[in-house]
Amino acid sequence: MSVLSALLRKELRLELRTFESVPGMVLFSVTIFVVFHFGLDRASVEGDLAAGILVVTLLFAGMLGLNRLYVADEEQGGFDGFLLAPVDRTWLFVAKATALFAYLVALEIVMVPAFAFLLLGPGLGQALPELLVVLALVNGGFAIIAALVGAIAVRTRARDLLGPLIALPLLVPVVIAGAELLQPLLREGGGGGLEAKWLAILGLYDLVFGLLSVAVFDPLLED
Amino acid sequence: MTTAIELDGLGRAYGERTALAGVTLSLPAGRTLVVFGPNGAGKSTLLRILATLLRPTTGTARVLGSELPREAWRVRGRIGLLGHDPLLYRELSARENLRYHARLHGVAPARVEALLDAVGLGLRADDPISTYSRGMVQRAAAARAVLHDPELLLLDEPRANLDPAAAEALEPLLAGTPDRPRTRVVTSHDPAGGLAEADVALGLRGGRPVLLAPAAEVTVAQVGALYR
Amino acid sequence: MYGKGLRGLSVATIITLVGAFALVFFYAPNDRDQGFIQKIFYLHVPMAIVALGGFVAGGLLAIQHLRTRDPKWDLRSYVAIHISIILAVGVLVTGSIWAKGSWGHWWLWDEPTLVSFLIVFLLYATYTPMRFAIEDRERQARYASVFAITAGAFVPLNFAAVRMAEAYTHPRVLSTTGGAMPGDMRLTFMVAIVGMILLFITLYRFELATKHARGRLRSLRRQLTGDDAPVPRRTAAPTI
Numbered sequence: 001m002s003v004l005s006a007l008l009r010k011e012l013r014l015e016l017r018t019f020e021s022v023p024g025m026v027l028f029s030v031t032i033f034v035v036f037h038f039g040l041d042r043a044s045v046e047g048d049l050a051a052g053i054l055v056v057t058l059l060f061a062g063m064l065g066l067n068r069l070y071v072a073d074e075e076q077g078g079f080d081g082f083l084l085a086p087v088d089r090t091w092l093f094v095a096k097a098t099a100l101f102a103y104l105v106a107l108e109i110v111m112v113p114a115f116a117f118l119l120l121g122p123g124l125g126q127a128l129p130e131l132l133v134v135l136a137l138v139n140g141g142f143a144i145i146a147a148l149v150g151a152i153a154v155r156t157r158a159r160d161l162l163g164p165l166i167a168l169p170l171l172v173p174v175v176i177a178g179a180e181l182l183q184p185l186l187r188e189g190g191g192g193g194l195e196a197k198w199l200a201i202l203g204l205y206d207l208v209f210g211l212l213s214v215a216v217f218d219p220l221l222e223d
Numbered sequence: 224m225t226t227a228i229e230l231d232g233l234g235r236a237y238g239e240r241t242a243l244a245g246v247t248l249s250l251p252a253g254r255t256l257v258v259f260g261p262n263g264a265g266k267s268t269l270l271r272i273l274a275t276l277l278r279p280t281t282g283t284a285r286v287l288g289s290e291l292p293r294e295a296w297r298v299r300g301r302i303g304l305l306g307h308d309p310l311l312y313r314e315l316s317a318r319e320n321l322r323y324h325a326r327l328h329g330v331a332p333a334r335v336e337a338l339l340d341a342v343g344l345g346l347r348a349d350d351p352i353s354t355y356s357r358g359m360v361q362r363a364a365a366a367r368a369v370l371h372d373p374e375l376l377l378l379d380e381p382r383a384n385l386d387p388a389a390a391e392a393l394e395p396l397l398a399g400t401p402d403r404p405r406t407r408v409v410t411s412h413d414p415a416g417g418l419a420e421a422d423v424a425l426g427l428r429g430g431r432p433v434l435l436a437p438a439a440e441v442t443v444a445q446v447g448a449l450y451r
Numbered sequence: 452m453y454g455k456g457l458r459g460l461s462v463a464t465i466i467t468l469v470g471a472f473a474l475v476f477f478y479a480p481n482d483r484d485q486g487f488i489q490k491i492f493y494l495h496v497p498m499a500i501v502a503l504g505g506f507v508a509g510g511l512l513a514i515q516h517l518r519t520r521d522p523k524w525d526l527r528s529y530v531a532i533h534i535s536i537i538l539a540v541g542v543l544v545t546g547s548i549w550a551k552g553s554w555g556h557w558w559l560w561d562e563p564t565l566v567s568f569l570i571v572f573l574l575y576a577t578y579t580p581m582r583f584a585i586e587d588r589e590r591q592a593r594y595a596s597v598f599a600i601t602a603g604a605f606v607p608l609n610f611a612a613v614r615m616a617e618a619y620t621h622p623r624v625l626s627t628t629g630g631a632m633p634g635d636m637r638l639t640f641m642v643a644i645v646g647m648i649l650l651f652i653t654l655y656r657f658e659l660a661t662k663h664a665r666g667r668l669r670s671l672r673r674q675l676t677g678d679d680a681p682v683p684r685r686t687a688a689p690t691i
Contacts, residue, residue, distance in 0.1 A: 006326035010312070010319075017314045017351075072312060081310035081367075083276055085327035086300030148601065152594055156584035162577065166598070169574035170605055173612035180616065201612055212604050216597045219517050223277050223590060238588035238690075239673070280589075 003087045007095035012102070014072055021068045022106050025061040029111045032057045033118045044121035051182035054115055055175050058104070058138065061111070063164040065103050066146035069096055070154035083221060093217040097147035097210075104139040120186065127185035130194050134181045137202040141174035144206060148213040151220045170209075177202040225288070227252040227375055227406035228273065232282030234430075235268050242268040243430045244281070250423060252374070253404040257417040257438070259446050260427035266410040267306070269427070270377045273408060274304045287375055300328060303373035305381050305397075309364035313353040317344050317363040320352065321370060328371040338366040341396055343389075357384040365393055378409040414446035454660040457653070464653045467646035471639065479639040488552030493639055495545040497647035498538045499564055503606055505535030505651060506571065510603020513596035525592035526689045528599050530658045532578060534651060539572045563614040570609055574602055582687035592689055666690055 073079050116124050145167050153163035177198045234244035243265040250256050258266045271277040275295040289297040311320045321335040339348045342362040361384045382390040399405035411417035424441045426434030426449045475493045509532035516524035546565040551557050585591040
């Protein structure tokens, strides 16, 4: 556990020192909203269109985060330094997933209000608690897959391309479930509660891939 | 006296390319093995295997009583590595880097402070590594390597970026204490200096051992012949 | 060693496939609504089932590889995935033809099988480039195994999610009779599935035998020429 805290402190300290991930993700997402406005020629969106835009933007910003996640370790010998320590290597996965989760939360703190401001027709008020639950589960899925795929991609050539190419299909169920859950929330008079079956799918996805990643992560770090 | 390292036919192949093959030797605890050889001879490969960072593809290795790679987890905390890569994050300071490694190894923060002073980085400890000279980086890396007081120290050309004075200052840190000397494996391109500090000399060429003898029986010329 | 029984297997496969072909054209009934084009179902669905099985098998073989670190498991996983990718393309093509024939559109977002296979294909399409991007053979095999296990677990989950997404809005479009299959259809379908499974196994063992033979040839050549043997090109395929 102290290993996790040591890893996390290092991750967050590096991010705060270099600002390599979060500001880029924030700027990118706000720009995407502007692009969507022009691309769709809509001044305001709601319901399924709003849900789609929000989830897809979050997804693409998450891909930016994925690309940066292991770069410092790969380029500055962080892997070897960690591998030499007498600790369970799975903690690295947990730390990376937690860090990306934190970056996504930081992103959403800016991105969601920006979305409400720029594109969203109905207000967010009543739906806010449910929105947070959905985003938490979606962030979890993104973070788990990014932490796994990032480790695969970082030591290959064309890593910035391969990472998202592998991660995006894997994340389709998360996009489906996230959009389905957000749809009613982003409608006028939203906040009608969350559909159980999609919550179940999202929760199951996070659980299955969380456990699976923990099981297969070790062989990625050898040599 | 216990044996620190026992290798039998140790080798590492990458597909059809053999980086290392047929290394058999036995090194008692507290002794120093110096590995000579031109670039690409397999010195770094050998070191990485001993550091548990690389799995051998042939042969066996017993380090500090545990068989690699099966029991690598047992000895990881007792081995230190100082290679070409300082293994430090450039945007963090020396103190932050060392504290991070200390937490990973379960070492008290006080030791970090002691080592920072020992390598002469006390005043600049809070500046990012990216602002350090190469000599300072090497000293910080050396501090990282011995932070957890390892029984076995693996050194890949440790004096590469240091002036003679700094190298001198580092020596006691790397050597351990007289009553508990560290077992060391050092790679070197300096025949005279290397032999002077060695108990056993190993010469590699093309991944294979062509020279293996107590250092006292090896001449500088023999080491030089490896490079031709 | 790998070629044993291959001839018998090939013959059995050809017989079964020809038999299925005959049944499809001469025995199975014409669908009332969709007409003759519906018969592509006997190709499309068995391919889908076998491809899914192949992807999951690729994941299971990869687990064996990570457990034993024996490269032969990696080769088997690679071949299983390889063939399944080809079958997946077949699923997409036959599904598309079926859609065009029955509904007039080349693509149907409402058909969960088709959509799931598109996603699965997009995922596995990265398998070979990923392998190719890693030069070290042992690391390539290891990473490929992690990929195969993750993707293998993903396939059923993805299927369920996509199916659920379409369930309430659109019923299964490219289905037949929706429910129980009449006897003559079921027989044809069963034979088609058995034929497809046999085809997979035959192709699988054939490719393994070829790779094995090539590996033996290479190692013999190396033994004869010694250090003058040409350095092998980078490759995405595992070599024994």
